Amino acid sequence: MKPVFAIVHKDIAIEFRNKESISSMFWFGLLVLVIFSFSFDSTDAEGIKPGILWVAFSFAGILGLNRSLSMESDNDCLQGLLLAPLDRGDLYLGKVAGNFAFTIVAEMIILPIFAVLQHLNFDLKLLWIFGITLLGTLGFVSIGTTLSMISAHTRMKEVILPILQIPMTLPVIISAVTATGMVLSTEPGAMLGISFPLSLLGVFSIVYLTASYLVFEHVVEE
Numbered sequence: 001m002k003p004v005f006a007i008v009h010k011d012i013a014i015e016f017r018n019k020e021s022i023s024s025m026f027w028f029g030l031l032v033l034v035i036f037s038f039s040f041d042s043t044d045a046e047g048i049k050p051g052i053l054w055v056a057f058s059f060a061g062i063l064g065l066n067r068s069l070s071m072e073s074d075n076d077c078l079q080g081l082l083l084a085p086l087d088r089g090d091l092y093l094g095k096v097a098g099n100f101a102f103t104i105v106a107e108m109i110i111l112p113i114f115a116v117l118q119h120l121n122f123d124l125k126l127l128w129i130f131g132i133t134l135l136g137t138l139g140f141v142s143i144g145t146t147l148s149m150i151s152a153h154t155r156m157k158e159v160i161l162p163i164l165q166i167p168m169t170l171p172v173i174i175s176a177v178t179a180t181g182m183v184l185s186t187e188p189g190a191m192l193g194i195s196f197p198l199s200l201l202g203v204f205s206i207v208y209l210t211a212s213y214l215v216f217e218h219v220v221e222e
Helices: 002-018 021-039 044-083 088-117 124-151 157-168 170-184 195-221
Strands: none
Touching (some): 021 044, 044 124, 044 157, 044 170, 088 124, 124 157, 124 170, 170 195
16 A cells, blocks of 8 residues: 555645645635525525535536646656556555545535535534535546546547546436435435435445546556
8 A cells, every 4th residue: 555655645745835736626616606605595595505515516626636637747747657666556546545635625625615605504414414525525536537547648638527527427416416405405304315315425436436446557558
């Protein structure tokens, strides 16, 4: 696991130096929240609060993955990593861990602002949403890291990644929105069926992580 920690340490060191990924994800996610919050009044927004949150998370996550891709593409850093004596699976896990950490940090800054803008109480519901966010973000970055490497071989990298990412992560986003909606619902017994969307989130996260781990070597060698 030493190569994995080395890659994560490298990414964290670069982020501490330039502070570009987390800050860009935060400001973009905040912009989405503000636009949606002022586009709907409090009564109209009741049913779309989960969608507002996960649109902000998704757009911020794609921006972070694009930044991670450009960071490795600059000065052929990716080629240097491929020439290093490390397993391709370790390279994948290291990039996933780094992307996951940066995305979660940005989302944990966005989440309290969402609660304030939507007049939510800081109670157990936010802890439920935090857990859903962890699981959903894992599935999002698991497939997103591989897709960012695929788009790296194209001319329009920044455009191709969202085109690939959005449809591939749609099951994860839908499950996360459904689970978040159950948590935020004021109807009695709304959370009784939350185990189903959470199970879907877990299944898709495991499938995406496993499949991406297995195919990553072929992706980076192309």
